[in-house]
Amino acid sequence: MAAAIIRKDADSDEVRQFLIGLARGTAGALLFALPMLMTMEMWFLGLYVNSWRLLLLCILNLPLLFLLARRIGFENIHSRTQALRDAITAYGLGIAVSAAVLLLFGIFYDQLTTSNLIAKIALQSVPASIGALLGRSQLGEHSDTEDEEDGEYSGETGYLHELFMMMVGALFLSLNVAPTEEMILIAYKVTPYHILALCLVSIAIMHGFVYALHFKGSHQVHEGQEWWQSFLRFTLPGYVIAIAISIYTLWTFERLDHTSLSQIMNAAVILGVPASIGAASARLIL
Template sequence: LDQDMADAAIAIGIAGVVAAGVLGIFGVISDAMPASEVLGKLAIQITPGAVGALFGRAQLGASNQEDAGREEVEESYAGELFVMVAGALFLSLNIAPTEEVVLIAWRMSLWQQLGLLAASLIVMHALVYQLEFIGGHGPRTEDGFWSLFLRFTVTGYVLVALVSLYVLWTIGRLDGTGAVDMAGLVIVLSFPGAVGAAAARIIV
């Protein structure tokens, strides 16, 4: 646990330094801005940056005996769901501020949105359990398809949708938005969020 906390602190520190450097280079932050505004902009970038750093370490840095021992420990159900939330947050925070999310949601009909929702579920399940990626879980002989689909894929997608809703609310995309339009935005953002959640389960 102590090592995990240290890894998290290092990842946050690295993300903070990188975010400050990049935002400073592009003039997004400056010493003339109020401290609260600078901290707010840094916070939005630090979260996905830290998650990305941890994912990179998990994928590329698990070469010593300590990391190998961690991989042998069976992940708990709650742990796997948490990993999916982190993966969804990583991609959602990077994509939500773009105008494309609003434009795509506005152009899609109800049936297209439902189709995208179904596609998100299919992609989530296929990436983790059907396609032979290194780190993927593969089909579990002890668990049936519907058990895996309901316990992990559907539950995971609900968490992804909640993450998308939170991110959209945080950046002000939901201000003055009706329930139908809000659902469309969540469905659109949840597609990359679902990919991020599935990728996180493969990597970590």
């Protein structure tokens, strides 16, 4: 009898923690995705975005959520099954929050077809689902010490894990600005000197965020280690990741169609500014 009561209490506590995680996930989806949910270009993209490119983005988002859930799921993650469940839950929250907000804003009242409605929600659900998982990291009451005790978190993480977090940060922040018309306008106005300056500034900001400014969660250069070693090992690969994510995001939103290679690189470097900041800050946030 006592064992049954203890087991029942444990199950109810697990359900309670999961429900709290869902609430935090909903809050995180709103907090991180609301700027995009209120962006006109994101609404219009649903009318003409290439369906295959959108499908690819949605498919790639699921393994990204799975890997992210392994680090910051709705509860302590002890198995791949739990991580997959949290990834699917986050995606579901992203879809639900996106549909609800767009409905409240009256975006669905413009005589849209079913395919247009699905495309609008699918576009918004990607950043919203990432925000749902980030909600636990930012809105939870756990501390770094508690996470270390649970085996979830350690200040020093593996190299591939660091690169993955950079990719998540770059993707999330680039999604905020990639669909906007300002990207095209800036690409039209800049000169090669601006592009070179933007590259150097982006790289300098990335290295400063992670190593030089001593933010909470930032890395410290180990004693006896030269600054250029961390620069070559993390900063430059991080910038390459930011540029690659920028190109992919622009391609998904059809910003690179019928453009020359120089125009593509200009747009990638411009979008690479927020993407590189997102990549660098991912280590601080996550």
